[in-house]
Amino acid sequence: MYMRQLVPVVNLRANGVALPFTLDTGASGTDLSVRYYERFKDSDLSWKQDEDESFGAGGSIKRRIYKQPLLRLAVGDKIALLRDVSITPRKMNSGLDELYGNIGQDLFRSFESFTLDFTDMTFKIGKPITQQAPQSRN
Secondary structure, three states: OEEEOOEEEEEEEEOOEEEEEEEOOOOOOOEEOHHHHHHHOOOOOOOEEEEEEEEEOOEEEEEEEEEEEEEEEEEOOEEEEEEEEEEOOOOOOOHHHHOOEEEOHHHHOOEOOEEEEOOOOEEEEOOEOOOOOOOOOO
């Protein structure tokens, strides 16, 4: 782990390759950048074309994106499975263009805990949260 300004950056294994991603506990989901797109666009990852709309003070902007139905991220010895992850095929003229994406709550909510250790500069996740089957009422 290292800090990029005030944002933690971690190396995670995506598609078998160690890549740097920012961590954002406030983001609802993971977004992959143009750099990820360029690195894996010729791989067979079952991407589906989609459209995204963002809103701001100047109105709304629609843009073409891709969705990766399943992304396996290795965090140390644990695997996180993220579904329907957005991929931006164009530069956004932001700091994320330099990294492979921004990891959001879809990773964090799959595990009991996570640790950002600023002394040792490491990022770890706890045990996976197991989905319990609903109990019937009798």
